[in-house]
Amino acid sequence: MTVNNELQHSVFLALSSIRFLNDLIEADIDKDDNIERRDILMRKFIGYKSPKSLMFSPKLKLNKLNDPIYSSYLIQFHKVPNLRREPISNRLLVEAYGYFYKKLQTEIFEEDGINGIIDFIEFVGDNLQFIQITVVDELNAYLVFETLNDRGIPLTVTDLFKNYLFSRVDEADHNHIKNKWDSILKYIKYKDFSNFLRYYWISRNKLITEKELFKAIKREVQTQDDVIEIISSLEVHAEVFNALSDPKDDLWKGHKDTIKYLSELQLFGIKQPFALLLAAYEKFDIATFTKVVKICSVISFRYTVISGFKTNVLEQVYSKAANNIISSKSVNAAQVYKDLSSLYVNDESFTSQFIMKSIKTTSKNRLVRYIVYNIENHLSDSGKTNFDDDTGTIEHILPENPSDVWNKTFVKDTQLEFIYRLGNYTILERKLNKQCENKLIGEKLSLYHKSKYTMSQEFDYEEWNPNKLKHRQSKMAKIAKQIWKLDY
Template identity: 40%
Template sequence: MAVNNLLDTSTVSLSDIIGNGKTYTVPPYQRDYSWKKDQWEDLWNDIIGINTTGNVHYMGSIVLQNMGDKKYHVIDGQQRFSTLTLIVLAIIKKLNSLIEKEIEVENNQERVSLLSKKYIGDKDPGSLTYSSKLQLNENNNSFFQSNLLVFRNPTNINTLQDSDKQIWNAFNYYVARVNEFFEKEEDGEKITNFLNKLIAERLMFIQIVVEDELSAYTVFETLNSRGVGLTVTDLLKNYLFSISSKVDLPHIKNKWKKIVDVIGLDSFPAFLRHYWISKNKLIRQEYLFRAIKESIVDSPSVILLLDSLEENALLYKALSNYSDSFWGGHREIKKRVKELTLFKEKQAYPILIAAYNNLDQEGFSRVLKLVSIITFRYTIIAKLHTNLKEDIYNKAAIRISNKEATTIGQIAELVKTLYPSDNDFKNDFASKSISTKRGKKIVRYILFGLENHLSHADNDYEENPGTIEHILPENGNDYYLADFPQAIHESIVYRLGNYTILEADKNRECEILPFDDKKAIYTTSQYELSKEIQSNSWTPNSIDLRQERLANYASAVWRISQYD
């Protein structure tokens, strides 16, 4: 291809883009509308800034594919196009409100007609719907055309798909901003000029027009490598579709949609990377697309990749939701998934994906337990660096995927480096503080883990009604000032040794009591963790001694037998 046919660039205004009878279509495979309130606010503030300063504002680059006959595909820029159209609609709605108030009716009707034809499109005389200048992707276009462009409220907002709901919320956001800005303005000419002279003429774009799909893809990738911020999702989708055969493309598009529907656009890049490094060497997010591109080179390999992604999408989603139906009735798996969600553990996802795909259910369950206990010791208690964890889990995942590690003993040996020894764990636990202001769920989890060990029970830390009791009161108490002056109170009150579990009524009763009176109540509790408190007084030394004892219990609760 000759270089001069690859692309044509120019600096254009919004008016230049939309004028001259051009129409734009967002290809079916492009992402749904995804801008959120932060982006809506930024764009509106940019427009208000233009109004204040009179300067132009650059909106970045847009990539268009020339389809002939003044028709273009929007390769990059659909979020901005869509949102600017919503602003146009909000301004037209404001003019319509003037008409309803019988203010300059004929002039404002003509303004609405001219603005609609210039920025929105022409209305079909039969269906009374717009043949619009902008067609969104296959998921959003129906709602965009049949509701937004004709100002028709949805029948039931709650039944809209998420991206349609997002468009509707964006439109109403701009309706509110326009109404605020023109709160006392009843001059239709000024409102019209805000769009026609300010927004349309002073929002500037770098327009890049290419002639074919390959050129579009090349520009798309180049822009991303220069920091424009296109996501790996956008890049991968465009690349996979560009190398797919025409016969396979409908099937591939359908598979892609199913995967994204399960995972969600926001979570897809992380899912893709975790899936990839469950089989391949560790790679940073910014290099992921290039690595996949080197491996996936034709339509059959695209289908194989998407087949595997589709198979793993439900697993990946369920890894962050213990109540997902994916787990069926497997109680142990649900318990461990719940723990990993509490720990916010995601670096282990590659080894869990590999284990699920290559081991039986019991083997996968044992790997889950292994990872959960390691996470508790390594991350929650020891607070060790996470880089090593990702590297070791990646190497273990590859061994599992290659059938080189097939037993829990072999897998445990591969990740042994991440397991703090009993001695180290006890030392870390014995000095650990976790504030109930920020980590209440973690504190409950630890206390009920210890309680279950002492009472040989199986209480769920979320479902059990027991409450956290601060033996040294959290908000201070005159009875404790002699041993815990204000200067040291904050550093001690959130020590694990200062916590126990009590029934809610007993907890309230203890609130203002001295330690001796509290201890008498503790002996009446159903919880062994409280009944075993035998100190004659409550001092910093008492907390140290108790926490050392709890550390011994903890080393038995959170233990991997293979490492004994």
């Protein structure tokens, strides 16, 4: 059974106190009394000293990776050689040890001296308790593990799931399960595993919350064969799930459009379609999978980025669509779109939302560039310019910090309402943008017309006020409707 974090913290708190006493002994400070205090604490919390080797034998045994550094160095108060070469978990043990030691020194000893240390050690000695529970097999170990979880500080879904799997297979198969678990963790960080598990689960089962997830798995995963099946399937899907959040992953190498649409989802901060995409990658060829990613991207842009609708219904729809793929009710992109059509914001609603949309360059400059460059590419005959690679800059027609002369066309109190409207953006070369600064629109026009960007070249507003801005944003909305469109 794995030692939990709370127990490790308690052990290191006691061990740090003992080490502090050991340092006082070496400094010949109240030596006899501190030797007695140290030995009492060591026997009570850490272990016993061998009469033969005079080394401490620990009560607590850690896993195979961590136990040597704990038993041979930390509880013996020896420095760990070549710490940088140790696995990260061992480095973290040493770090925790040092953290508590430093806290004792700075927050107790330096303020209250030796009496403060003695009071703290007495407090630890009176209040810190360890309970050892012996079980006869892995299944009973799991039952104890789960009971303690129900009555104490809740464990994560990941902890519960992992221990449950081991409780359901024969001991002879533990290494097999462990190898698959380790294989999964090559792609999925431990802290992200519960998200991965839930998205995987709802791709083939009804939507549930993370809180309900473990109970649902327990109902369905009962036998050793069930365990082998789910851990093997998770192993296969782990690489895909990881790659969904990383468009630069080698899994997408050579698939330009797939990278493009996954990059858009990443830019939008959208993960709700992941259950659907896991299912689509499993069942479809890469061309069909890419069409599904595009559907998710366009829907996300219309529904979330521009319209700002509530996201609480998204996972329900995506989960059902994923279930249909797994069960082969949906066998192509058109059928997937049909399942998602309730999320596709229609043209009328989309354009009305786009006309009023504001996105701040101060916090979402890359998203603004994405939108404006897409419109520029639609208008331009010079090919597609990548918004990430191009050196052009976003020009605020009404400046971000307008001078008082702008107050005649934009009332000062309303300026903030319009500065970050999409209709107030164009693209300019960096040099031209700098020359524009806070100039009025009449002075900016000649600079705009020198630009290579079509949006600026064709800018023909000789006045710039709220009505003109709204008119221009309305024209942009009609273009956006054509760019972010699905025809099925």
